[in-house]
């Protein structure tokens with residue numbers, strides 16, 4: 001009785017708040033040939049950090065200081081996929097995915113980043129791709145998922161404009177060696193993280209600090225390097241290999257916290273600083289977003305920076321960059337609430353440049369990561385945001401996923417996360433006409449979560465880190481995802497749709 005009373009109180013409170021009531025699911029199917037994938041990245045899973053001639057990357061070096069990682073761990077062994085890749089392929093096969101999104105370790109194939117090729121490294125990816133093909137799974141390959149060869153960092157890394165040449169050389173090697181089998185290429189994963197967290201706040205490798213300067217310089221070089229790799233593919237490989245190449249951006253949803261115009265403008269500004277920064281040059285008019293241009297130019301002038309801290313594309317660079325992606329790769333995880341907050345003019349920081357304040361609604365479900373709340377409505381809103389601002393491009397959701405700290409197999413919150421996020425992808429397609437052509441769950445398995453080490457687990461498979469076998473075991477979320485893939489969408493009688501049965 002007491003419980004029932006409490007239950008009704010909850011329902012009434014929920015109904016009053018509106019957005020916290022679960023949305024009804026849309027029962028419908030995804031388009032035929034929809035890409036269903038699971039995703040990983042090289043440094044997070046491969047291990048074999050010094051095997052067979054691999055060069056050091058910036059994460060190998062950065063994490064020699066154990067204080068920069070929450071549990072002091074490294075990716076030296078991780079899931080040991082360099083040796084155990086067949087276990088990954090078996091896991092993927094049991095899910096029934098059409099594609100596997102993985103990344104190539106630049107320093108494994110080019111130990112110094114440029115120059116001498118490491119043949120055993122090339123052979124590793126050939127073995128992996130052959131195993132995938134044998135399992136009827138297509139590779140979707142990321143060239144750069146944050147693991148820059150240290151030799152290139154020693155020459156300035158992403159701050160050195162020559163990186164466009166270096167990246168093109170690396171891309172050429174990959175297209176040449178693997179391009180007959182790889183039909184979807186992702187040049188760079190989340191340039192925002194590289195630019196702001198790698199060279200700005202410095203909380204990721206290589207840990208450089210220049211939050212209002214290096215951030216924009218490295219961002220500029222990331223865009224140009226991406227475009228060079230795309231144009232190389234377009235002109236020399238696409239005509240015969242017939243694949244697609246694109247970039248993946250991380251965009252989380254900023255909702256206005258209230259109905260004030262200033263909050264609505266702040267939310268849009270935050271979306272432009274996060275997503276538009278890279279999307280507008282590539283998918284939009286070829287330059288940085290107008291609001292970003294205005295804010296950073298004004299603040300730079302007031303702070304005595306001349307020229308602006310935000311670089312400018314030359315006419316030639318605009319031609320190179322604009323239209324340099326066959327699809328829009330989106331990594332979506334979470335949302336936040338936004339108001340305007342004018343920052344002190346003395347602060348030279350990409351974050352302060354935005355004049356916003358973001359927060360989370362305490363009612364949102366949390367995860368094993370402080371930044372990750374469960375906000376499935378943000379998935380659909382972000383997809384519509386991309387549709388409206390960048391001329392309705394083909395979109396691949398290249399990452400979406402949920403962390404916990406326990407790593408339990410009975411991971412009902414992750415089931416909930418996938419159910420409602422994927423259903424919002426379906427609504428975006430069916431109701432809003434967004435052209436989503438694929439979806440990848442992050443991640444295939446628990447792995448090395450960068451500065452959080454092994455404390456945050458995103459897998460739909462668990463990895464038995466307690467034994468050297470590192471066996472992979474499916475979680476409830478993996479079973480749920482496999483069922484969604486089998487049905488190619490949501491059917492009313494699907495196990496787990498109304499109440500999880502695991």
Ligand SMILES: *[C@@H]1O[C@H](CO)[C@@H](O)[C@H](O)[C@H]1NC(C)=O
Pocket residue numbers: 065066067068
């Ligand atoms: C290691 O990292 C910590 C935390 O960032 C830093 O305070 C310390 O100076 C670093 N140590 C070395 C030797 O670089």
Ligand SMILES: *[C@@H]1O[C@H](CO)[C@@H](O)[C@H](O)[C@H]1NC(C)=O
Pocket residue numbers: 256257258259
């Ligand atoms: C904004 O106003 C609309 C219409 O009055 C209302 O439905 C909505 O809940 C308001 N949003 C916020 C965040 O207050």
Ligand SMILES: *[C@@H]1O[C@H](CO)[C@@H](O)[C@H](O)[C@H]1NC(C)=O
Pocket residue numbers: 467469471
């Ligand atoms: C890992 O899996 C293999 C193959 O199923 C099995 O032979 C082995 O005993 C497992 N290792 C552990 C530690 O459970």
